[in-house]
Amino acid sequence: MGLPVVVTHAGEAWLVVAVEALSPERHDAMTASGVEATLVLTARRAAAAGIVAMPAMQTDTLVLPVPRQAGLNWLLAMADPLRTTLRAALPLGEDQMRAPLPGTQLHMAGVALAKAAQLLPAVLVVPLASGAMHDRLTRNDADGLSAMAAQDILDELSKERMQHPVSSARLPMAVHDAGRVHVFRPDDGSIEHYAIEIGTPDRAAPVLVRLHSACFTGDVLGSLKCDCGPQLHAATAAMAAAGGGLLLYLNQEGRGIGLANKMRAYALQDQGLDTVEANHHLGFQDDERDFRIGAALLSRLGIDRVRLLTNNPAKLAMLQKQGVAVTERVPLVVGKTPQNADYLATKAAKSGHLFK
């Protein structure tokens, strides 16, 4: 929802909010008393946007003191995903900017919260100086504010979620009339994931499996910018032809950044950035997916040996690390178009995908 959160750290309390969720009222309530506000950016974004040089990337987060004269527009400009160079475009002169500092757990927790909400990881942090500030905020945000320790936020958001089976039913499909959909719900209340049996997978032998990350544009709209839609359909067809298989449909849209941010990445790609550079400009890593989910669903379904349909070696390594035996990688090279040739080349060059 983008509400400010009270984060405690080193015996003090701070208010943390994603910059993109700042309304003028909320911004005023948080900064009115002249507090020392800081802006937290990921080192990825700071480096991609030219605020710091790459060697400064020893840290995941960078903290910039918000200049006194800076208002909401300055913050929004610093977080604006379409502004690719912050130095040249800063509304305040460089001399008014002090050098960024490496972030602490407080700042890492702020960034982790923003990412978990699929908001841009650009975060305003102010000391919770006075009861008056707290009152003004709770009056505006009727439900009051959540409070949590920075380290607890980091622990909570990085731990593996339990995936609970919720419901399951038969689903005849065009590709095979014997099918079954299982819905799983993570214990943190976040988005559900699906496992789809195609035909009748034989669990006595390694099962033909695909871990498919949701791609609304490719899977539903038939986008030519990626290969996801053709991969989805080729995978289910291969499973039907083999008599059975398992499709894990993981709701990790946009490699885990969500559709809104994926469209921001696409807008940057229209300015000439590749798929990896665009993620970095937004402040994300190349890939923000939690690869443990797939292994958890397999284990819930009693499958411990798989033949994996993928071109991505990282998926093999992750499944093996989580205790799933991958007896074979089955390549899934389909759906190359003139519009996605550069995207596929970037994945081969930067993400290690094997297209053979």
Ligand SMILES: Nc1nc2c(ncn2[C@@H]2O[C@H](COP(=O)(O)OP(=O)(O)OP(=O)(O)O)[C@@H](O)[C@H]2O)c(=O)[nH]1
């Ligand atoms: N952030 C971002 N996500 C994208 C982009 N294009 C596709 N995606 C997402 O990428 C995910 C698919 O990842 P891929 O790397 O194609 O495939 P993979 O699943 O890692 O590997 P394969 O098993 O070989 O397909 C889906 O969640 C898509 O929504 C893009 O340009 N930017």
Ligand SMILES: [Zn+2]
């Ligand atoms: Zn796609």
